[in-house]
Amino acid sequence: LQNILTEIYQAINYPDASLIAVSKTYPASSIEHFYQLGHRDFGENKVQEMTEKQQALPSDIKWHMIGHLQSNKVKYIAPYVYLIHSVDSTKLLETINKEALKNDRVINCLLQAHIASEETKFGFSTDEIFDLVMNKDYIESLSGIRLIGLMGMASNTTNKNLVAEEFGSLHNLFLKIKSYENKASNLSMDILSMGMSGDYPIALQHGSNMVRIGSALFGKRSG
Numbered sequence: 710l711q712n713i714l715t716e717i718y719q720a721i722n723y724p725d726a727s728l729i730a731v732s733k734t735y736p737a738s739s740i741e742h743f744y745q746l747g748h749r750d751f752g753e754n755k756v757q758e759m760t761e762k763q764q765a766l767p768s769d770i771k772w773h774m775i776g777h778l779q780s781n782k783v784k785y786i787a788p789y790v791y792l793i794h795s796v797d798s799t800k801l802l803e804t805i806n807k808e809a810l811k812n813d814r815v816i817n818c819l820l821q822a823h824i825a826s827e828e829t830k831f832g833f834s835t836d837e838i839f840d841l842v843m844n845k846d847y848i849e850s851l852s853g854i855r856l857i858g859l860m861g862m863a864s865n866t867t868n869k870n871l872v873a874e875e876f877g878s879l880h881n882l883f884l885k886i887k888s889y890e891n892k893a894s895n896l897s898m899d900i901l902s903m904g905m906s907g908d909y910p911i912a913l914q915h916g917s918n919m920v921r922i923g924s925a926l927f928g929k930r931s932g
């Protein structure tokens with residue numbers, strides 16, 4: 710495991726890009742192995758699974774929610790979640806804000822963009838994200854939220870040009886928002902979360918600074 714982790718750290722040029730170890734479907738014991746090697750950032754896509762692991766594992770783990778999140782489940786992760794990558798509606802954003810305030814926290818969030826040509830993936834369009842972040846008063850009214858970047862998933866295809874084009878389009882949006890001077894005080898473009906086991910080298914070539922890697926670290930998932 711040490712070798713796999715070292716290899717991926719080298720491949721992503723850590724810490725220029727950071728690594729989220731996607732532990733969904735793997736047992737807490739698998740996380741512990743990487744924890745003992747010093748890794749602290751883990752990603753999950755289901756609220757119940759993440760919460761069970763959070764309760765069983767050391768409290769200095771940074772938990773990343775990367776899967777579609779239903780508003781009625783935000784309350785379970787609000788006390789401890791480190792970063793929510795998958796904010797895909799204003800309703801969800803407002804619920805996270807409310808639950809953050811209840812917990813006396815400010816929760817870090819990324820806006821998930823729909824960049825893939827497939828229809829099934831969740832997320833805002835790039836136009837919707839631009840309109841949303843330009844609404845300074847609205848963003849600043851969400852005082853329980855810190856919007857620190859964007860997340861996207863490319864099409865699941867062997868067409869590398871298409872994948873590169875999709876990642877590139879999100880990088881352009883990221884840079885456009887980043888360069889805008891009159892941003893809300895709780896908005897910054899620090900994190901561009903793009904790239905999984907199959908496409909992270911392309912994502913890194915197109916501006917990603919946070920990759921979410923599961924199977925290349927933990928082995929193939931059965932489910």
Ligand SMILES: *Cc1c(COP(=O)(O)O)cnc(C)c1O
Pocket residue numbers: 731733754775776862904905906907921922923924925
């Ligand atoms: C499962 C998942 C990953 C990791 O996928 P691998 O192919 O196992 O690296 C990354 N991001 C999201 C949103 C996922 O659901």
